[in-house]
Amino acid sequence: MAALFITFEGIEGTGKSTQITRLEAWLRSRGRSVRVTREPGGSRIGAELRRMLLSLENNDICPRAELFLYLADRAQHVEQVVRPALAAGEIVLCDRFADSTVAYQSAGRGLEEETLDALNAQAVNGQWPDLTILLDLAPEVGLTRALSRNRAEGKTVAEGRFEAESLAFHARVRQGYLRLAERFPRRIRLVDASGSIEEIAEAVRDIVEARLDAG
Ligand code: TMP
Numbered sequence: 762m763a764a765l766f767i768t769f770e771g772i773e774g775t776g777k778s779t780q781i782t783r784l785e786a787w788l789r790s791r792g793r794s795v796r797v798t799r800e801p802g803g804s805r806i807g808a809e810l811r812r813m814l815l816s817l818e819n820n821d822i823c824p825r826a827e828l829f830l831y832l833a834d835r836a837q838h839v840e841q842v843v844r845p846a847l848a849a850g851e852i853v854l855c856d857r858f859a860d861s862t863v864a865y866q867s868a869g870r871g872l873e874e875e876t877l878d879a880l881n882a883q884a885v886n887g888q889w890p891d892l893t894i895l896l897d898l899a900p901e902v903g904l905t906r907a908l909s910r911n912r913a914e915g916k917t918v919a920e921g922r923f924e925a926e927s928l929a930f931h932a933r934v935r936q937g938y939l940r941l942a943e944r945f946p947r948r949i950r951l952v953d954a955s956g957s958i959e960e961i962a963e964a965v966r967d968i969v970e971a972r973l974d975a976g
Contacts, residue, residue: 763976764847766888767969768858770938771896772931773924774903774910775954776961780896781854783962784969788852796846799856801834804841810834815922824870828880831862835884844888859885860893860941860949865923868937869930892972894965895942896954900931903954 767784769777781797788795802811810830813819822830835858846853859881867874907924942949952964 764850765852765892765972766843766847766855766890767852768855768860768890768893769896770857770860770864770893770949771954772864772898772900772903772935772938774906774908775896775898776906776958777856777896779958780894780961780965781856783958784965785854787962787966788969794849794851796842796851796853797856798838798842798846798853800838800858800861801831803838803843803855804834806837807834817921817925820922824866824872827870828862828866828872828877831866832880832884835859835862835881836886839885839888847888855890858890858893860895860938863941864934864937868940869926869934890948892969893945893949894968895938895949895951896961897935897939897951898954900928900935904928904931 769781771777778799785795785797800807801814802808810833814822814827814830814834843853843855862881863874863877866872867877904924911921911924939951942951950968952961952968954961956964
């Protein structure tokens with residue numbers, strides 16, 4: 762069966778990991794072999810980069826240094842995890858990928874989008890997603906959800922750097938994502954993430970099923 766590379770994108774609190782878990786179970790129930798991964802942190806080296814990137818201790822990181830760490834994580838992840846899994850015929854479900862860099866580092870931090878496009882191209886080295894699910898939600902709702910999840914998981918200090926950003930930052934990131942969806946209408950599919958977990962899961966399944974049927 763054909764391999765497929767599916768990425769999930771969206772601001773904090775849109776339910777990406779919940780939806781990935783749901784989709785994984787559905788795909789497995791249909792006999793597909795699935796590899797779930799994420800950025801940053803999908804490889805061993807990436808896990809070290811993730812800790813550096815998300816720690817509140819590193820609030821003094823400058824936008825360009827932050828950018829290069831995400832790109833390093835991506836380059837390693839593509840070569841060590843994504844490409845081998847696809848070569849083995851697996852469906853790869855990845856929590857965040859190159860679109861996150863454009864949304865966060867360009868729309869959010871103000872780095873130039875064209876430069877990021879070129880650097881992303883280097884990092885992905887030809888391995889663009891076949892399909893991207895963009896979970897769209899108002900940042901007021903997403904941030905409230907993300908902060909209460911982090912509190913429940915006791916994650917406030919270790920991984921809170923982006924949740925600590927202002928509402929205005931997340932509103933810019935969301936707009937960045939919506940612009941990407943307009944730029945890449947065939948690859949990026951927008952899903953309203955304000956509904957119930959089940960409603961969103963159904964919408965995601967419909968999109969993936971249509972893609973699998975199309976071959
Ligand atoms: P998450 O795994 O909890 O979503 O956290 C990852 C954070 O990293 C999230 O706030 C978005 C941010 N990020 C970027 O700023 N640029 C990137 O390229 C990626 C992959 C993530």
